[in-house]
Amino acid sequence: MTSSTEPSLYAPREPVFPRRVSGPFRRLKWWIMAVTLGIYYLTPWLRWERGPSLPDQAVLVDLAHRRFYFFWIEIWPHEFYFVAGLLIMAGLGLFLFTSALGRVWCGYACPQTVWTDLFILVERWIEGDRNARVKLWKAKWNLRKWRLRMTKWIVWLLIAMATGGAWVFYFTDAPSLARDLVSFSAHPVAYGTIAVLTATTFVFGGFMREQVCIYMCPWPRIQAAMMDDDTLTVAYRDWRGEPRGKKRDGTTGDCIDCMACVNVCPMGIDIRDGQQMECITCALCIDACDDVMDRIGKPRGLIDYLALSDEPVERAGAAPKPIWKHVLRPRTILYTTLWSLVGVGLLYALFIRSDIGLTVSPVRNPTYVTQSDGSIRNIYDVRLRNQLGEARVFRLSVSSDSLLRIDLQGIPDGSDVTVPADSTHLQRVYVTAGPDDAAASTDVSDLRLWVEDLATGDRASRATTFNGKGN
Amino acid sequence: MADKKKTDEVSGVETTGHSWDGIEELNNPLPRWWLWTLYMTIIWGIGYTIAYPAWPMVSGATQGLLGWSTRANVVRSIEEHEALNAGLVSQLVAVDMDALSDDTDLLRYAVARGSSVFKANCSQCHGSGAAGAKGYPNLLDNDWLWGGSLSEIAYSVRHGIRNDTDTDARFSQMPAFGEILEDADIDALVEQVLALSGQDHDQAAAARGAVLFEENCAACHGETGTGDRAQGAPNLADEIWLYGADRETLKTTISMARFGVMPAWGQRLNEPDIRAVAAFVHGLGGGENPAGLDPN
Numbered sequence: 001m002t003s004s005t006e007p008s009l010y011a012p013r014e015p016v017f018p019r020r021v022s023g024p025f026r027r028l029k030w031w032i033m034a035v036t037l038g039i040y041y042l043t044p045w046l047r048w049e050r051g052p053s054l055p056d057q058a059v060l061v062d063l064a065h066r067r068f069y070f071f072w073i074e075i076w077p078h079e080f081y082f083v084a085g086l087l088i089m090a091g092l093g094l095f096l097f098t099s100a101l102g103r104v105w106c107g108y109a110c111p112q113t114v115w116t117d118l119f120i121l122v123e124r125w126i127e128g129d130r131n132a133r134v135k136l137w138k139a140k141w142n143l144r145k146w147r148l149r150m151t152k153w154i155v156w157l158l159i160a161m162a163t164g165g166a167w168v169f170y171f172t173d174a175p176s177l178a179r180d181l182v183s184f185s186a187h188p189v190a191y192g193t194i195a196v197l198t199a200t201t202f203v204f205g206g207f208m209r210e211q212v213c214i215y216m217c218p219w220p221r222i223q224a225a226m227m228d229d230d231t232l233t234v235a236y237r238d239w240r241g242e243p244r245g246k247k248r249d250g251t252t253g254d255c256i257d258c259m260a261c262v263n264v265c266p267m268g269i270d271i272r273d274g275q276q277m278e279c280i281t282c283a284l285c286i287d288a289c290d291d292v293m294d295r296i297g298k299p300r301g302l303i304d305y306l307a308l309s310d311e312p313v314e315r316a317g318a319a320p321k322p323i324w325k326h327v328l329r330p331r332t333i334l335y336t337t338l339w340s341l342v343g344v345g346l347l348y349a350l351f352i353r354s355d356i357g358l359t360v361s362p363v364r365n366p367t368y369v370t371q372s373d374g375s376i377r378n379i380y381d382v383r384l385r386n387q388l389g390e391a392r393v394f395r396l397s398v399s400s401d402s403l404l405r406i407d408l409q410g411i412p413d414g415s416d417v418t419v420p421a422d423s424t425h426l427q428r429v430y431v432t433a434g435p436d437d438a439a440a441s442t443d444v445s446d447l448r449l450w451v452e453d454l455a456t457g458d459r460a461s462r463a464t465t466f467n468g469k470g471n
Numbered sequence: 472m473a474d475k476k477k478t479d480e481v482s483g484v485e486t487t488g489h490s491w492d493g494i495e496e497l498n499n500p501l502p503r504w505w506l507w508t509l510y511m512t513i514i515w516g517i518g519y520t521i522a523y524p525a526w527p528m529v530s531g532a533t534q535g536l537l538g539w540s541t542r543a544n545v546v547r548s549i550e551e552h553e554a555l556n557a558g559l560v561s562q563l564v565a566v567d568m569d570a571l572s573d574d575t576d577l578l579r580y581a582v583a584r585g586s587s588v589f590k591a592n593c594s595q596c597h598g599s600g601a602a603g604a605k606g607y608p609n610l611l612d613n614d615w616l617w618g619g620s621l622s623e624i625a626y627s628v629r630h631g632i633r634n635d636t637d638t639d640a641r642f643s644q645m646p647a648f649g650e651i652l653e654d655a656d657i658d659a660l661v662e663q664v665l666a667l668s669g670q671d672h673d674q675a676a677a678a679r680g681a682v683l684f685e686e687n688c689a690a691c692h693g694e695t696g697t698g699d700r701a702q703g704a705p706n707l708a709d710e711i712w713l714y715g716a717d718r719e720t721l722k723t724t725i726s727m728a729r730f731g732v733m734p735a736w737g738q739r740l741n742e743p744d745i746r747a748v749a750a751f752v753h754g755l756g757g758g759e760n761p762a763g764l765d766p767n
Contacts, residue, residue, distance in 0.1 A: 007485055011500035208504075215502055365600030369756065372614040372709035379611070379756060409754055410572070430756055435710075 014269035015137060016210060019130035019260075023287025023310040034113050035325045041162065044169030048072070052388035053421045059169050059280070067422075073350065074387065078357075085346040089339055096335035098226040100327045101305075102233035106219065107282035112204060112212050115163070115264065115449055119156055121206040126152045127212045130263055155225050156206045157198070164197030209269045214278055228308075230326045234281045235306040236261075236272045244272075254298045261285035261303055271303055279354040357385025357424070367467040374435035378466050382427045382449065393418050398431055400447045400466065402439035405432045416454065432468060442471040556580070560743045568622040569761045571750055578750060585751025588744045592736065593752075601755050606714055606731055610755050614711040617641050618705045619759035625749035629737035632703070637735030643702045648687065649726030656683055661721045667696035667708045670716065 046058035048071055055062065060069040068075040068083070073084050097104050106113060112245035118353045125135050127148050139145055169177060180186035181194075204212050213220060227233070241255030255272070262270050264284045268380035269276060289303040290297045310320035363379035371377055386392045393419050398406045406415055419425040432445065447466045452459045477486045479497055489496040520526060523535040553560075559580045563571075571578055592598065596607045603609035609617060617627050630639040648657060656679075663680030665672035685694070691704040698706035705713060714720055714729060736745060752758070 007487060007498050007500075009487075009498065009500055010506050012503045020732065081563045211502060211504070215505065233538070323513065365598070366602035366611070367601070369609065369611040370710055371612055372711050374710035377612075409756065411576070412760075428754070428756070 009401040013211060014268060014363065017130045017133045017137070017263075018266045019285070019288075020124060021260075021264040021284050021288045023284075023290060023293070024288045025283035029108060029117065029282065029284075031082075033117055034110050036109060036111075036114055038119070041166045044166065044174040050074075051421075054389050055173060059170065059175055063171060076385070076387065077125065079353070082349070085342055085349075089342050089346070092335055092339040092342065095226050096332055096339060098099040098223050099228065099231060099335060100332050101281070102227055102231050103220070103223055103279070104280045106213065106223075110280075112217070113280060113282065115159075115201060116209050117207075118159065120266065122155050122159070123152055126155065141190050142346060153206070155304070156202055159365050160198040160201035160205070161194065162311075163201045164194040167197050168193050210278065213267065213280060220277055228331070230307050230309055230329055230331075232305045232307050232323070232326055233275060234271060234279060234283055234286060234303065235275065235308075235311075237301070237305050237306070237314065238272065238274075239311075241272070241302050254293070254302050256292070256296060258292055260288040260292050260399035264288040275308075354458075354460055355386060355388060355456075356451055356453060356458055357383070358449075358460045358462055359383045360449050360462040360464050362464055362467075368469060371432070372470065374440075375437075376435075376440040376468055377430050377432045380429045380431065380464065382429045382451075384417060384419050384425045384427060384451065386421065386423060386425070389421050391418055395452045395454055396427070396429060397450045397452070398447060399450060399461075400439065400445065402437045402445065402466075403432055404437070404439060406430070407432065407436075433466065433468065438465050440468045441470070442468040443456060444468070487632070503551070520660055530593050531565045552626050563743050566746075568625050568746060568749065569620060571621055571746075572760075578754075581750035582749045582754050583749035584743070585749070586749040588740065589751050592740065593748065596733075601752065608713060608731070609711070610752050612711060613711060613757040613759075614698065614759070615759065616698075616705060616713075618700050620748055620759055621753050621758070622761065623759075624752050625746055627733070628740075628745050628752075629735065629738075631735035632733040633730060634732055634735050638736060640735055641703055643691070643704065644730065645704075645728040646690070647726065647728040652683070656680075657725050659683055659723055660688070660725055661718055664696070664721055664725075665716075665718070668710070668716065669708075719764065 043059050044057065048058035048069070049055050049056055050069070054074075055069060057069065060067075062069065066077045069249060094105055098138070123133065127136055135147060135149065172190075177186060177190065181190065193428045208216075236255075238253075241253045243252055244251035244255035244257040246256050261272065262285075264287070265271070265278060267278045269278045271279065283305070286303050286305070290300040293300050293302055305323075305328045307321070307399050309326075313320050331402070359382070361381045361383070363381060367378075369377040369379070382396065384394055396406060396408065396415050396417065398404050407430040408415060408417065409430065411417065417425060417427050429449070438444045446463065446467065448461050448463050450459060450461045477488055477495075479482065479486050479495060482497060483640050484497045484499060487496045487498045520533075521535070522537045523539055526533050527533065532580040559577060562574075562577050564582055566574065566577065571581060589597075589601070590591070592765075594601075597603050597610055598607070601610040613619070615623070617623060617632070627641060629638045630641060632641045633644075634640045650662070652660070659676045659680035660683050661674045661680070662676035663684045666674075666677040666680075684692075688696075692698055692706075692707055696707035698704045698708075712720075713731070714724055736748075740748070
């Protein structure tokens with residue numbers, strides 16, 4: 001396909017061997033890694049007492065029973081708007097952080113970044129730092145290389161399995177699933193899910209790494225739309241650094257071309273080429289360069305968090321805008337306001353949500369039934385939801401301008417319905433107007449169905465209509 | 472074509488050497504693994520069409536090596552559900568129909584099952600909402616021709632009404648009085664029937680009709696016209712009319728009689744389906760308990 005005259009349309013991956021680096025940003029990233037991985041691996045094991053009939057797992061997505069448990073909150077499918085609201089908040093949050101700090105999500109918190117960081121850490125422990133790894137990569141496949149490679153792959157595989165394993169615990173009771181998993185009696189879907197997530201974690205964290213960010217992830221493309229001249233991104237002060245060189249006779253800038261920033265970069269790029277699509281703003285080059293600047297006695301910040309608008313100011317020798325002025329601007333304030341509005345709306349919805357779920361569907365096939373004595377009956381399907389952990393008794397009643405009788409299917413001499421804990425009950429309700437009642441001879445009259453919790457006295461009602469035979 | 476790489480001056484990116492009207496094509500190479508992924512999807516696609524039904528042939532499509540079939544899957548999942556319900560089904564077949572209401576779980580299963588039996592087999596005549604139509608009884612009201620308890624409904628479903636396929640079918644036949652009585656007498660009877668159900672009527676004619684009613688109709692419909700369920704004789708004193716309560720319809724009914732037929736579903740449905748559909752109909756609002764009292 002390729003000849004000496006035609007350039008190849010496909011390029012092999014250039015391997016990246018990030019060097020170890022230390023500094024405040026690296027420390028921050030270690031902390032974020034510990035906290036995010038800790039939350040991910042440990043959350044399914046937290047317990048939360050909810051009573052005898054409900055699961056005691058603090059965070060549980062119970063797809064089989066269509067429930068989502070989050071500590072003291074229980075979400076039913078009809079309340080999916082809470083999840084939609086949280087997703088909108090996550091989206092707006094990403095807009096906010098991206099407009100203020102560029103690809104800060106990519107650099108610090110994205111699972112791809114965090115797990116790749118963890119995999120590189122393992123790689124460094126087993127194979128050594130950058131130079132040793134480059135040497136090993138170039139070396140022939142001898143016993144030592146096999147041993148190191150196999151050790152690394154096994155540790156990666158174990159991490160990958162733990163990652164896939166942790167995921168399935170969010171969907172069923174973690175301790176019992178763990179028992180089933182080790183005794184090979186868990187559901188095939190659990191093993192399948194673990195296998196798929198193990199494979200993706202292993203391949204994405206161990207081998208694909210920056211390729212995922214550059215070629216597979218849509219987010220870098222979307223982010224460009226949210227960044228502007230005031231967005232703080234990782235940048236190189238070329239007006240200070242250039243011309244780069246090791247001579248220290250005053251003809252060169254501060255950059256001594258030591259390649260430290262390039263060697264630590266997990267994306268394999270040179271930040272001195274300017275802002276580029278591949279940069280995930282992980283800030284490791286800042287740590288690396290600051291370290292070098294300290295050692296050669298130059299001020300820090302040759303590579304730094306900078307806004308594009310600072311560049312002409314600094315070139316002209318003036319002081320750049322303070323950070324808070326970059327961050328506080330109409331765009332970020334708008335995103336924060338929207339984010340807060342959705343958040344407050346969700347909290348409001350959470351606090352006002354009723355304990356009694358009630359929907360009333362009038363049966364319209366037929367619109368009414370004539371009884372043998374000439375009275376007119378309407379039928380309603382009433383759905384009662386009990387979202388509490390104990391059974392409740394609801395009393396149904398009806399209010400209207402006429403004297404209407406209410407009867408419940410299957411409950412001959414009463415108007416009380418017992419709804420078991422954490423469940424929905426569909427009750428067929430008959431409302432009857434006597435032959436001489438106005439409602440019987442009117443086309444449509446108004447009606448309100450009431451539900452009262454006998455234990456607490458809580459009431460709820462729905463307005464509906466009663467169909468008569470007309471005149 | 473040049474031997475060495477050509478680069479675009481503006482972007483500094485290598486070009487492919489292709490040029491159209493002076494516009495040169497930049498070469499930003501795709502990663503090679505991307506190409507492998509494409510090849511793998513092609514191989515996967517070929518394997519997929521071998522494993523699963525895919526290629527259209529002259530008659531039907533290739534079956535696929537895995538023998539996967541949506542029809543077979545449906546059959547299998549129906550079998551699985553029937554196995555799960557086997558306990559409930561055996562209970563339903565064994566239970567005394569009139570005691571079914573006492574077993575809440577069994578009743579819920581029967582009503583749910585009966586609902587689909589009804590939609591598939593009964594709704595054609597009785598309507599999808601069970602409200603009936605002219606000549607086809609409304610199953611939602613509290614008026615029953617042959618009885619509205621669970622066991623009576625189950626009997627009507629099992630043996631049917633006035634069919635000639637089941638010797639146990641519910642049977643009765645009203646004479647066509649047009650061949651027996653004079654036209655004027657039938658008009659008088661119509662007035663009497665209107666009087667019995669409290670509608671506007673000609674009092675003189677009704678008085679004459681009352682005598683005729685006593686002689687010709689009371690044996691089945693009762694002296695006050697309240698009907699007789701043992702013979703499926705409708706109640707003429709209530710508000711519910713299977714064919715209509717206007718003079719013309721009543722005259723037709725009396726002159727020519729009616730002969731509504733229902734198939735014997737025992738010959739088509741299995742026992743649990745019959746019991747289930749009876750439970751469903753009983754739970755539509757008009758169901759009676761065995762003593763004949765309205766449970767509501």
